[in-house]
Amino acid sequence: MPDAVRRFAASTVVRLSMPLLWKELAEGAARPRTYVLRVVYAMALYGLFAFALPRLTDSRYYRGGPSFPSSTELLGFGSWIFERLQSFQLWGIILFQPALMCGRITQEKERDSLVLLFLTELRPWEIVLQKYIGGLVPMLSFLFLSLPLAGVAYALGGLESATIVDVALGLVLTVLQVGALALLFSAWCRTTVAALISTYFWGALLYFIPPILGRIMFVLLGGSISHFRSAPWQEDERWKLLNPTDGISLARGLNGSLWLYLLPSIGTILLCLGLTRWFLVRRAFVPPSNFLPRLFSRIDRWMKGVNRLAGGLVLYRESSSLPVTEPVFWRETQRRVLGKAHYLVRLLCAIEVPTVLLLMALLMVFGDGYETGGMLAFATAVLVGLAVLTLSTTASNSLVSERVGQTLDVLLTTPVSAREIVRQKERALRRLEWVLVVPLLTVFSAHAFFLTSSDAGQPFPRDWIPYLVCWVLTLVIYLPMITWLSLWIGLRVRTRFQGILITLSVLIFWMVALPFTIVMTAGRLGFNPEDSIWALLASPLSVPFLNEAGELQRIAHNSNEPDMIWQIILINSALYAGIAFLIRFCLFREADRCLRR
Amino acid sequence: MSDSASEPPLVVVSDLHVRYGKTDAVRKLSFTIGRGEIFGFIGPNGAGKTSTIKVLATLLKPSLGTATVGGVDVAQHPEIVRRKIGYMPDFFGVYEDLTASEYLHFFAAAYHIPTGQRPGLIRDVLALTDLTEKHDAPVDGLSRGMKQRLSLARVLLHDPELLLLDEPASGLDPRARIEMRELLKELQSMGKTIIVSSHILHELAQFCSHIGIIEAGRMVANGSLRDIYRALSLRRIIHLQLANSSPELLTAMRALPEVAEVEEQPDRLAVQLHEDQSTPEDFLAALHTLGARVRMFQPDAMDMETAFMKLTEGKVA
Numbered sequence: 001m002p003d004a005v006r007r008f009a010a011s012t013v014v015r016l017s018m019p020l021l022w023k024e025l026a027e028g029a030a031r032p033r034t035y036v037l038r039v040v041y042a043m044a045l046y047g048l049f050a051f052a053l054p055r056l057t058d059s060r061y062y063r064g065g066p067s068f069p070s071s072t073e074l075l076g077f078g079s080w081i082f083e084r085l086q087s088f089q090l091w092g093i094i095l096f097q098p099a100l101m102c103g104r105i106t107q108e109k110e111r112d113s114l115v116l117l118f119l120t121e122l123r124p125w126e127i128v129l130q131k132y133i134g135g136l137v138p139m140l141s142f143l144f145l146s147l148p149l150a151g152v153a154y155a156l157g158g159l160e161s162a163t164i165v166d167v168a169l170g171l172v173l174t175v176l177q178v179g180a181l182a183l184l185f186s187a188w189c190r191t192t193v194a195a196l197i198s199t200y201f202w203g204a205l206l207y208f209i210p211p212i213l214g215r216i217m218f219v220l221l222g223g224s225i226s227h228f229r230s231a232p233w234q235e236d237e238r239w240k241l242l243n244p245t246d247g248i249s250l251a252r253g254l255n256g257s258l259w260l261y262l263l264p265s266i267g268t269i270l271l272c273l274g275l276t277r278w279f280l281v282r283r284a285f286v287p288p289s290n291f292l293p294r295l296f297s298r299i300d301r302w303m304k305g306v307n308r309l310a311g312g313l314v315l316y317r318e319s320s321s322l323p324v325t326e327p328v329f330w331r332e333t334q335r336r337v338l339g340k341a342h343y344l345v346r347l348l349c350a351i352e353v354p355t356v357l358l359l360m361a362l363l364m365v366f367g368d369g370y371e372t373g374g375m376l377a378f379a380t381a382v383l384v385g386l387a388v389l390t391l392s393t394t395a396s397n398s399l400v401s402e403r404v405g406q407t408l409d410v411l412l413t414t415p416v417s418a419r420e421i422v423r424q425k426e427r428a429l430r431r432l433e434w435v436l437v438v439p440l441l442t443v444f445s446a447h448a449f450f451l452t453s454s455d456a457g458q459p460f461p462r463d464w465i466p467y468l469v470c471w472v473l474t475l476v477i478y479l480p481m482i483t484w485l486s487l488w489i490g491l492r493v494r495t496r497f498q499g500i501l502i503t504l505s506v507l508i509f510w511m512v513a514l515p516f517t518i519v520m521t522a523g524r525l526g527f528n529p530e531d532s533i534w535a536l537l538a539s540p541l542s543v544p545f546l547n548e549a550g551e552l553q554r555i556a557h558n559s560n561e562p563d564m565i566w567q568i569i570l571i572n573s574a575l576y577a578g579i580a581f582l583i584r585f586c587l588f589r590e591a592d593r594c595l596r597r
Numbered sequence: 598m599s600d601s602a603s604e605p606p607l608v609v610v611s612d613l614h615v616r617y618g619k620t621d622a623v624r625k626l627s628f629t630i631g632r633g634e635i636f637g638f639i640g641p642n643g644a645g646k647t648s649t650i651k652v653l654a655t656l657l658k659p660s661l662g663t664a665t666v667g668g669v670d671v672a673q674h675p676e677i678v679r680r681k682i683g684y685m686p687d688f689f690g691v692y693e694d695l696t697a698s699e700y701l702h703f704f705a706a707a708y709h710i711p712t713g714q715r716p717g718l719i720r721d722v723l724a725l726t727d728l729t730e731k732h733d734a735p736v737d738g739l740s741r742g743m744k745q746r747l748s749l750a751r752v753l754l755h756d757p758e759l760l761l762l763d764e765p766a767s768g769l770d771p772r773a774r775i776e777m778r779e780l781l782k783e784l785q786s787m788g789k790t791i792i793v794s795s796h797i798l799h800e801l802a803q804f805c806s807h808i809g810i811i812e813a814g815r816m817v818a819n820g821s822l823r824d825i826y827r828a829l830s831l832r833r834i835i836h837l838q839l840a841n842s843s844p845e846l847l848t849a850m851r852a853l854p855e856v857a858e859v860e861e862q863p864d865r866l867a868v869q870l871h872e873d874q875s876t877p878e879d880f881l882a883a884l885h886t887l888g889a890r891v892r893m894f895q896p897d898a899m900d901m902e903t904a905f906m907k908l909t910e911g912k913v914a
Contacts (some may be wrong), residue, residue, distance in 0.1 A: 315710065327706035335694045410690035410751075413654050414707040415679050 020117070020127060024134030025105070034138065041092065042145045047517075048088055049081070049149050078152075078159035085146050085153065088169045090245060092142060092173050098203065099501060101135035101182035102195035103281065109190060114284050128277050132183055166248045173244035177265055178203060180272035187279040190286050191402040193496045197393075202406075206268070207243055208568070242268060273333050299346065299464045328411075328421050332428030338394055339428050344435045351439045355383070359446045376447045377548050383443055387436040388482060392507055394432060395486030396499040398425045399595075404496060408595065418595040419588050426487060433479045444471040446550075463553065466565050473573040478540060481580035488587040491594040515539035540579075543572040575577075607632045607667055607759055607790045608653065614661035615648045615814075622648040624814040625662070628793065630807070632758070635785050637805030638794035641909060645814040646794040647687065650761050653792070654684040666759055680708075684751030685796075687764035689744045693737040697728060697747055700736055701754060713846065723749040730790040743771025749780060760784065762793040766800065778804060812909045825904055832857050832869040835877060837884075838893035839866070849887050854882060865893065 028034050108114035117127055153159055182199040244265040251261035323330035333339040338347070362375050399422070402408040412418060439490040448464040486503050493499045515536050536542035546552045547569075556565040606629040615623040623645040632635045638646045651657040652664050655675035657815060664671045671678045705715045707882075723729045726746040731739060739747060745765060752760055758825055765781075766774045782804050784791060795801050799807065808825060810818040818825050839846065850868070851859050857877030860867040870880055877896040884891060 095633060232697070322702045323706035325706060325709075327703045330706070331692065331695070331703060335692075335699075406686070406688045407690050407692055408649075409654075409656055409686050410684065410748075411707065412656055413679055413682065413684040414704065415676060415709060416707045417676070 014121075018130050018133075019103075020122060020130035021134050024131065024237075025137065028134070028138060035094075035140075038141065041096075041142050043090060045085075045092075045145055045149070047288065048084070066536055075156055078154055078156035079163070080158070081156065082153040082159050082163070082167065086171070086245075089143060089146060089171050090174060093139060093171065093178055094203070094207075095173060096142070097139050097178040098199040100138050100195055101179045102186050102189075102199050102590045103192040103497065104131040104135050104183060105186035105276075106189055106195045109284065111190065118281070118284070121241040124277055124280050128183070128273060128280060131186075132179065132273065132276075133409070135183060136175060136179050139179070140172070143171055143175065167245075170245035170248045173262065173265055173269075176269050177244060177272075180276070181206065182267045184272040184276045184279070185329040188283055191496070193500060196497065196500065210242055233520045245457045261369050262514075296337055296346070298344050326424050326427075328416065328424035329428050332398070332425060333431065336428075338432055341431070344431055348435045348438055351383075351435075352440075352442065355379070355439045355442055359443065363446070363450070372450055373447075376443065376450060379443050380440075380447065380548055383440055388439060388507060389504075391432060391436060391479060391482050392486040392503045393500050394504040395429055395483045396490040396493070397496055398429065398485060398494055399490035400496050400499040403494060412595060418591040421590045421595070422487060422491070422587060426483060428580065429483050429487075430480075433483065436479065437475050440475060441472075444468060460477075466552070466569060469548060470552070470569045472570065475578055477573055477577050478544075480539070481576060481583060483513065484580060484583045488583055488590070491587070491590060511539055511541035515542050537572055537575055540576055543568060599671055605668065606630055608636075608665070608792070610649070610653075610662070610664045611644060612660050612662035613652060613655060613664055615645070615651065615652060616660040621814055623652075626811070626814065626816055627662075628816060628819050630790060632790050633780070633785070633788050633806055634806045635791045635793065635807045637801035638792060638811065639796075639801060639808060639905060640794075640811035644811045646811055647763055647816075648813070650684075650763050650792065650794060653759075654682060655679055656684075678756065682758055682761055683757035684761045685745075685748045685752050685756070685765060687767055689741075689748060690746060691736045691744055693735070696733050696735050697723070697739070698732050699777070700747065701751060704751050707756055710755060718754060722753045725751040725753065725783070740773075742769050742776065743891065744768060745773065745777065747782070749777075753784075758790060760789055760791045760793075762791060764794055764796070772910050774800065794907055809906060810908050817908045818904070832871060833877065834897040835868045835870060835880065836893065836895040836897070837866040837868055837891065838864070840890040840892050841888070842866070846887060846889055850884070850889075853880075853883055855883075881914045 101473055105114070108117065122130075137221070150164060154161075154164065178199075179205055185195040185198040185202070186192075189198055242260060242264050244558065246331070247261040247265055248258065250256070251258045254261075321334070333341070338345055358379065359376075362372055362379075402421075411421060445468070448468045451464040451467060489503045489506065490499050493502060515538060518536065537548075543552070546555070552565050552568060554560055555568075608628075608630040610629070611627045613623055613626040614621065626645070626649060628636075638650070640646050648657060652659050653666060653671060655671050655678050658672050666678050666859070667681050669677045672817055692703065695703060701719045701722065702715060705719065710718065720729070723732060726749055728743060728746055728750060729745075731743060736744065736747065749762075752762075763780075764776050770778060778800055781791060781793065785804065793805070794803070801823060805822070807821055808818070811823075812911070847859060847861070848865075850856060855871050857869040857871055860869075868880070870877070877894075881891070881894055
């Protein structure tokens, strides 16, 4: 064998050994977190499966008879079960894959070890691919967990083997796509937290904006508003082609070539990997920088320039440029972007102005029609989601940043107690709470105004007073509660990534998973869902959600007890005010113990 | 260990035990430090130096044993102890979004220093640490050495009795290390009691009045440098150049009782003295007696590295 061939063969063997992938897998295998996550995921998956079965036959569910259907009754429901499995896995991928992938390159940057990889024989493409495969393995292992359930679904009948192949292909492609997007932001960003937030943000745009744009285009190109919701899906849904599962559905529905319809999603995967390779070296040594401070300082410069024309007008002057008695509060409100008064005013304008314009447009275009109520509910959901996200991440980061910046120890050797540090941080966060309250109140007021002028599509009258009172109480109680809970979690974690991930997981579990589990459990035990209305109080989101959806009024209307709506609102408010103060009590009680290790 | 018998020691650590889970970081550590002393804390990585300093800084509660500063128990009354101490960690611990002056104002407020006193005080500590020109410079833009000096300025704001300096020279370039050393000498002259941990052994030897060598959480040697060298029978090396060097003179020199060995090097003589039997000054007098005309007389700093290697085995807690 010639030397050149031998050398090529030897180097190929060395390259195929994939040392970086081996390291990634070994690290994953050594972390207890890997197994904990896998067990939690499996429990959620199998729990959902077990709870979902009784809902198969609606008559049995509402009759309150024996809750578990017999195996003969389940025959033919395989397709139904499989669809639920697919939805669960799809949401699992969207929620978990960014967290599993986005730290692959940023962690190397944070540890200053990326440069060491560049000094080895590994080429940038090899680094990208080995990191990519390493990040795919955990999520693919999660997908494998559903194989036994898929087997059960197939055995129950009603499910074609081609559907199983399509769903598996769609899920795997989604894992590849979300993973590639997360890896791209891992290469682009300096920190894991920035990569995580960027992935969720751009991922949401990738999946949700094209269909919305598609609908707008449909309307602009002549489709009437009345057809807005019932547009022929061939016209409407092709904007979803970036989503692999939708691409497969479209290909099957239109009898088109599968690979042609998958081209956009496969294209995005390859594009993301190509860009990852491009940015891997070019953005390997970017200094840590925050987008928001840079943006605000640019606006500052621009505003100063504009203000020269106004003769140096000063509308608001900060109270003191140096700390007097509360140094932590001073720093949080004078030197942090989400604490400075004039920056917060700008943030408020950036949220409030588009909100008001959007509401005006809604009321002008749709008037008091049914669509307006739906759009207002959608705007409420988006704003509430953004408010919870902003407040919880800022609050949990508030204490963790002292740990990460290595300033906590120094601060704790001063006479300022840990409890006092937490109190000052919490006080500083109240400004942000106010900024978030204003646009939310605007939307709620618009909705209340809408309720006074319209009863379109409502089978019973809706009163705007309990609607507005419920939301005002919710804001007054919940925003401080979320702040205290996030600070409490921030006391216990070591990194920003952990802080954000744990805070969001706790909130999602408490607000979404818990009521869902309660309702499912109630159904499993044979209770009518309306009997379990009080059990829904276990989630802070239940009553506001029922209020927004008009369900509180419906329950009161159906029970012939008009006061019941007030009872529910007051009991919910009292319960969560109590829980909020309990969390606050625990936060301050444990401040010294947790911060002093 | 206090030099002054009448004055009680400022720091008393007795039977200190610090445990992290199943690991004993510090085991039955006892020592005392008198007022005005500079105590050099030496030990390999993981020996328990930082844990001990953190206990004194009220950041860690001892698992067993006690530690007092100025007679106040650090675990029982941390809020009183915090007014007596200034702690500088082995990392910067600075807020990078502030200027040097704002950073000091922040901590002046944290130490409840009256607002009227702050400007003057901050001017003084900046002058002492040679950072006056950096008054309005963002902390983010300061060099590593300057950040370390700013940390030291912060430590001095409330005029503490005891300074706890954990690896103050770590990662500094030679110039910054020398500046830091000079600063510590100045603080010593101001009567501050200082506990300083370091890996740069010969630097500690130049200004520490006492040394504690710790390994695997236990104190293996504790006392003045001279005490430690004597206990270990260490030798001090003196480099000599004689204008009238001759075989007879060398023989006479080797016969002196304090001389252990004389090594002839190309341009000088390296004489090893028994540290416990003589001082360099006595040896110089003996040379004059022998009729030697001394062109160069250069005693080496005490051989800390030898002492360290002799006392430690490279174990960690």
